[in-house]
Amino acid sequence: MIDVLIIFGPNLNRLGTREPQIYGSHTMADIMSYLEVEASRHSLEIAMMHSNDEGELVTAIQKARCTARAILFNLATYAHTSVALRDAVAMFEGPRVEVHLSDNYQRGSFRQISLTAPVSGGAIVGFGADFSLLGLDAINRLLSRNGDRDPKLAERDAGKKND
Numbered sequence: 001m002i003d004v005l006i007i008f009g010p011n012l013n014r015l016g017t018r019e020p021q022i023y024g025s026h027t028m029a030d031i032m033s034y035l036e037v038e039a040s041r042h043s044l045e046i047a048m049m050h051s052n053d054e055g056e057l058v059t060a061i062q063k064a065r066c067t068a069r070a071i072l073f074n075l076a077t078y079a080h081t082s083v084a085l086r087d088a089v090a091m092f093e094g095p096r097v098e099v100h101l102s103d104n105y106q107r108g109s110f111r112q113i114s115l116t117a118p119v120s121g122g123a124i125v126g127f128g129a130d131f132s133l134l135g136l137d138a139i140n141r142l143l144s145r146n147g148d149r150d151p152k153l154a155e156r157d158a159g160k161k162n163d
Contacts, residue, residue: 095142
């Protein structure tokens with residue numbers, strides 16, 4: 001079982017070229033690279049996926065119930081529109097953190113309501129490309145707090161605290 005499934009939703013594959021004044025110049029590949037480094041720093045095993053398709057995202061979250069301890073997700077516009085994704089997130093039993101690059105509350109009114117945030121452990125909005133690193137840190141803390149970390153990792157992390 002992996003520690004974290006990281007999910008990127010629609011249009012995030014266009015980061016770096018899509019409205020850089022809102023989303024910045026970092027590409028999805030850049031963000032994935034940052035996440036790999038951060039996951040290694042936390043000794044977290046991660047898998048990442050992207051889809052523009054709502055059904056594929058629902059299926060990925062459903063499958064994660066048996067393959068991942070936690071999910072970190074940016075469902076992009078589907079966070080505001082998809083009851084199916086809201087229900088899939090609600091069914092996931094481990095830590096769930098929603099993230100967005102831009103501050104939804106500083107944008108159009110339809111972006112200010114997230115259907116998935118109320119069934120998540122928390123949401124991180126804004127902060128540009130750092131959104132993903134902040135989200136992964138939150139997941140790491142939730143896993144540690146809930147005792148859901150692999151026992152070997154928890155033991156090793158406890159040893160680091162005593163150093």
